[in-house]
């Protein structure tokens with residue numbers, strides 16, 4: 001895999017430091033090109049996830065990492081513009097995996113334990129980017145690690161999807177978990193802003209402000225939280241413009257109570273079937289309960305993050321995979337927005353593509369979603385779940401040029417999302433070479 005087009009201009013270059021830096025460069029280098037340069041992707045078929053159609057033979061003009069023009073035919077080309085002919089190819093928005101655990105991908109390679117070396121994480125992120133992922137929502141990790149990687153990704157220091165991350169809130173009992181120890185190493189689990197133990201006596205306002213301060217864009221609610229605490233957390237998070245991403249149930253709050261308490265998303269399809277294994281197994285008799293839940297989710301605009309990939313691929317969860325597929329199908333029929341996440345990210349040394357492709361293929365193949373809706377689940381729907389749909393998630397003027405160019409029409413076959421010719425992240429081209 002090679003990288004081309006390494007020029008990346010930050011939109012923030014007009015800040016004081018940036019201007020001074022640029023002036024220094026102009027003074028000391030003679031070959032620097034400072035004129036705005038655009039990249040034009042011509043003759044491409046755009047998969048329009050908003051309209052649901054393919055718009056044929058378009059040109060996409062990109063400047064400073066942003067799409068500035070889309071038109072049929074070719075815009076008047078300026079000197080120095082780089083034009084890439086994509087005749088016969090298809091283009092979808094950059095994929096978003098809305099449920100990743102980059103540090104826990106040890107799951108897929110038992111030889112790697114928690115707290116992997118940074119080099120491994122960088123390699124994994126690069127694999128994801130070349131595999132079509134331009135943004136991830138990292139669900140509960142060591143914020144010290146992911147915020148540093150997030151910065152490096154944003155600056156183009158590493159080849160990586162953009163990283164949005166969360167702080168995890170849970171009841172005290174959760175913090176015995178080895179994953180909590182790993183994500184807080186050197187500190188006391190439950191005592192840090194990104195892995196916070198919540199009880200009736202917690203100052204929830206401060207906890208939410210601290211999560212905001214560590215760079216999180218959402219609060220992940222995990223186990224052992226009762227509805228009254230969930231409602232308080234959600235209300236404080238809303239004030240601070242943070243999202244609340246909950247497990248499908250928290251053992252002390254069921255899915256319906258979580259939705260009523262103001263969360264923005266529910267993760268893991270089968271957790272909607274009940275809080276205890278015996279309740280889950282009574283499916284599909286809980287069908288009417290599910291319909292009530294889905295109506296409420298739709299009404300409150302709560303999205304479903306099913307993580308079907310793990311039900312299909314983790315042996316101990318496999319018995320629940322059919323139930324999971326049915327939950328996705330019924331949620332979709334009820335108008336609940338589906339957001340695609342894998343609960344891992346990839347087995348980057350073993351598999352050529354990240355798992356998001358398999359996640360969305362399962363929606364089509366096992367839950368009968370139309371292909372366009374499966375693609376939406378990993379693009380515009382995930383952008384909405386992150387609160388970033390004004391910047392990413394579709395191919396539109398003024399949005400970031402985060403794009404995946406495909407050799408084959410994905411609307412003909414969902415597996416074609418893997419026919420990647422190249423990936424574009426904020427205007428930088430990453431050409432895939434298998």
Ligand SMILES: [Zn+2]
Pocket residue numbers: 099101139343
């Ligand atoms: Zn998870």
